[in-house]
Amino acid sequence: FSFTCMVVGESGLGKSTLVNTLFETSLYQPKTLPELGSELSSTVGIENISADIEENGVRLKLTVVDTPGFGDFINNDSSWDPIVTSIESRFDQYLEQENRVNRAKLNDNRVNACIYFIQPTGHSLRQVDIEFMRRLHTKVNLIPVIAKSDTLSEEEVDSFKRRILADIEYHKIEIFKAPAYEMEDDETIQENSEIESKIPFAIVGSTQTIQTGDGRSVRGRSYPWGVVEVDNEEHCDFTKLRQMMIRTHMEELKENTGILYENYRSEKMLA
Amino acid sequence: FSFTCMVVGESGLGKSTLVNTLFETSLYQPKTLPELGSELSSTVGIENISADIEENGVRLKLTVVDTPGFGDFINNDSSWDPIVTSIESRFDQYLEQENRVNRAKLNDNRVNACIYFIQPTGHSLRQVDIEFMRRLHTKVNLIPVIAKSDTLSEEEVDSFKRRILADIEYHKIEIFKAPAYEMEDDETIQENSEIESKIPFAIVGSTQTIQTGDGRSVRGRSYPWGVVEVDNEEHCDFTKLRQMMIRTHMEELKENTGILYENYRSEKMLA
Numbered sequence: 001f002s003f004t005c006m007v008v009g010e011s012g013l014g015k016s017t018l019v020n021t022l023f024e025t026s027l028y029q030p031k032t033l034p035e036l037g038s039e040l041s042s043t044v045g046i047e048n049i050s051a052d053i054e055e056n057g058v059r060l061k062l063t064v065v066d067t068p069g070f071g072d073f074i075n076n077d078s079s080w081d082p083i084v085t086s087i088e089s090r091f092d093q094y095l096e097q098e099n100r101v102n103r104a105k106l107n108d109n110r111v112n113a114c115i116y117f118i119q120p121t122g123h124s125l126r127q128v129d130i131e132f133m134r135r136l137h138t139k140v141n142l143i144p145v146i147a148k149s150d151t152l153s154e155e156e157v158d159s160f161k162r163r164i165l166a167d168i169e170y171h172k173i174e175i176f177k178a179p180a181y182e183m184e185d186d187e188t189i190q191e192n193s194e195i196e197s198k199i200p201f202a203i204v205g206s207t208q209t210i211q212t213g214d215g216r217s218v219r220g221r222s223y224p225w226g227v228v229e230v231d232n233e234e235h236c237d238f239t240k241l242r243q244m245m246i247r248t249h250m251e252e253l254k255e256n257t258g259i260l261y262e263n264y265r266s267e268k269m270l271a
Numbered sequence: 272f273s274f275t276c277m278v279v280g281e282s283g284l285g286k287s288t289l290v291n292t293l294f295e296t297s298l299y300q301p302k303t304l305p306e307l308g309s310e311l312s313s314t315v316g317i318e319n320i321s322a323d324i325e326e327n328g329v330r331l332k333l334t335v336v337d338t339p340g341f342g343d344f345i346n347n348d349s350s351w352d353p354i355v356t357s358i359e360s361r362f363d364q365y366l367e368q369e370n371r372v373n374r375a376k377l378n379d380n381r382v383n384a385c386i387y388f389i390q391p392t393g394h395s396l397r398q399v400d401i402e403f404m405r406r407l408h409t410k411v412n413l414i415p416v417i418a419k420s421d422t423l424s425e426e427e428v429d430s431f432k433r434r435i436l437a438d439i440e441y442h443k444i445e446i447f448k449a450p451a452y453e454m455e456d457d458e459t460i461q462e463n464s465e466i467e468s469k470i471p472f473a474i475v476g477s478t479q480t481i482q483t484g485d486g487r488s489v490r491g492r493s494y495p496w497g498v499v500e501v502d503n504e505e506h507c508d509f510t511k512l513r514q515m516m517i518r519t520h521m522e523e524l525k526e527n528t529g530i531l532y533e534n535y536r537s538e539k540m541l542a
C-alpha cells in the first residue's frame with residue numbers, strides 16, 4: 001500500500017515539521033540552513049523522500065514530494081511549472097505502464113494529495129496562492145492549510161478562513177472534499193461534516209514534547225505566555241487534517257487521484 | 272518638530288498595527304480587504320499619512336510612509352525602485368530648498384527611519400530582504416525588525432536573530448546603530464547597549480487591551496493558550512524599539528539622516 005503526498009509552500013511555513021508531525025516520523029531531518037551568501041538556485045526543485053511506516057497496523061510506503069524554492073524567489077513567475085510537470089509526468093508514467101503488455105508490476109507514483117501552505121497573514125490569499133491553486137486543482141487533490149496558525153487568534157482564524165473560502169470560490173478552485181457515500185452511517189456523516197467545516201485547516205506542527213502548566217505531556221510549542229498543543233482541537237485543526245488524510249480519507253484520496261488521472265488521460269487522447 | 276518614518280514589508284506582517292502601537296494613535300484605520308478577484312496593482316505604492324501627536328510633552332508632526340505592494344507580487348523584481356526613488360526625491364527636494372535664496376521655510380520631508388519587516392520564518396533572510404536592504408542602507412536609517420515574533424519560541428528568536436545578523440554582516444549591510452557619544456553617563460551607555468543587544472527587534476504589535484490570567488489589563492494578543500503582552504520584555508522587544516525610535520534615539524535618527532543626505536549630495540555633485 002503506497003501513498004504519495006506533495007507539500008508546497010514558501011520556506012519557513014513549517015512544512016517539514018508538519019510532515020514529521022503528521023506521519024509521526026522524522027522523515028525530515030533538522031534543516032541545515034543555506035550557507036551565508038549562497039545564491040538560491042533559481043528554479044523550484046522536486047525532491048522525493050520515502051519511508052516505510054505503519055498506520056493503524058497497516059504497513060504503508062509513504063513518499064513525500066517536497067518542492068524547495070516555491071515562492072522563495074524575488075521573481076516567482078512560473079514557479080508552479082516544475083510542479084505541474086512532475087504531476088503530469090507521473091500520470092504519463094502510469095499511462096505508459098497501463099499500455100504495456102505485461103501489467104503485472106504496476107508502480108503507482110502518482111501524487112495522491114498536495115498540501116498547500118497558506119501564509120498566516122490574516123488578510124486574504126496572495127497572488128501566488130491563487131495562481132498555484134488554479135493550475136493544480138484539476139490535476140491533484142488540493143488540501144490548502146493555514147500554516148503556523150498559532151500566529152492567529154481565534155477570531156482572526158475564523159475571518160481568515162471565510163475570506164480564503166470566498167477567494168477559492170471566486171476563482172472557481174476545487175479543493176479536495178471527500179465524496180459522500182449513500183451507505184454511510186450517521187456517525188460517519190457527522191464526523192465527515194465536522195472535518196469539512198474546518199477547511200481550510202488551521203494547523204500547528206511540532207515533534208517536541210512539552211510539559212503543560214497543569215503537568216500534562218503534549219506535542220506542542222512552548223512560549224513564555226503558554227503552550228500550544230498540536231493535538232488539542234481548541235488550539236488548532238491538526239487532528240482534523242490527520243483524520244482526513246490518514247484515518248478517514250486515504251482511500252478516497254487514492255480513488256479521486258484515479259478520477260483526476262482519467263480526466264488527464266481523456267484530455268490527452270483528445271488533444 | 273517633525274519625524275518621517277517609512278514602513279516596508281509584505282502585506283500581513285503587522286505594519287499598520289505596529290505603527291498604531293508605536294505611536295499610540297489610530298493612524299491606520301482597520302483595513303478593508305481588496306475586493307474578491309481584484310487584481311493587485313503591479314507596482315509598489317508610496318502613501319503618506321500624517322498626524323500631530325504628542326510624545327513626552329513634545330508636539331510632533333509624524334508622517335508615516337507606507338509602501339503597499341512591496342513583496343506581494345508573483346514577480347517582485349525592482350519592487351524597491353519606487354522606494355529608492357521616494358527617498359532620493361525627498362533628498363532632491365531638500366537640496367533644492369537649500370539652494371534657494373530665501374531659506375526661511377525649510378520643509379524637511381526626508382525619511383528619518385525605515386522599519387523593515389522580516390517574515391518570522393525562523394530560517395534566514397530571504398532574497399528580497401537582502402536585495403532591499405543592500406539598496407537602501409546607504410540612503411536611510413534602516414531598522415530591521417522580526418515581524419509577528421509571537422510566532423517564534425524564545426530559542427527560535429535567538430537563533431533567528433543570530434542568523435539575520437550574520438546575513439547582514441556577510442552582505443555588508445549597515446543597519447542603524449546609534450552613535451556612541453563620549454559624554455554619555457554610565458546609565459545611558461548601559462541603556463543603549465541593552466537596546467543594541469536586542470537588534471533586530473522581535474516585535475509584537477497590538478492596540479487591543481486584554482485581561483491577563485492574573486487580572487492585569489495589558490496591550491496584547493489573546494490566544495486560547497495565553498496572552499502575549501506587547502509591553503512585556505519577556506515576551507518581545509517592542510519596548511526596546513519604542514525606546515530606540517522615540518525616547519532615546521529620535522535625535523540621532525534625524526542627525527544621521529543629515530549625514531546620509533550629505534553623502535547623497537556629495538555623490539550627486541561628483542556624478
Ligand SMILES: Nc1nc2c(ncn2[C@@H]2O[C@H](COP(=O)(O)OP(=O)(O)O)[C@@H](O)[C@H]2O)c(=O)[nH]1
Pocket residue numbers: 010011012013014015016017018031147148149150151203204205206221392393394421422423427
Ligand atoms: N509558530 C509555529 N512555528 C512552527 C510551526 N511548525 C514549525 N514551526 C517552526 O518554523 C520554523 C520553520 O519550520 P520548517 O518545518 O523548517 O519549515 P519549512 O521550511 O516549511 O520546511 C522552525 O523554527 C519550526 O520550529 C507551527 O505550526 N507554528
Ligand SMILES: Nc1nc2c(ncn2[C@@H]2O[C@H](COP(=O)(O)OP(=O)(O)O)[C@@H](O)[C@H]2O)c(=O)[nH]1
Pocket residue numbers: 121122123150151152156281282283284285286287288289302418419420421422474475476477492
Ligand atoms: N501574531 C501576530 N499577529 C499580528 C501582530 N500584529 C498584527 N497582527 C495581525 O496580523 C494581521 C495583519 O496585520 P496588519 O497590521 O493589517 O498588517 P499589514 O498588512 O502589514 O499592515 C491582523 O490580523 C493583525 O491583527 C503581531 O505582532 N503578531
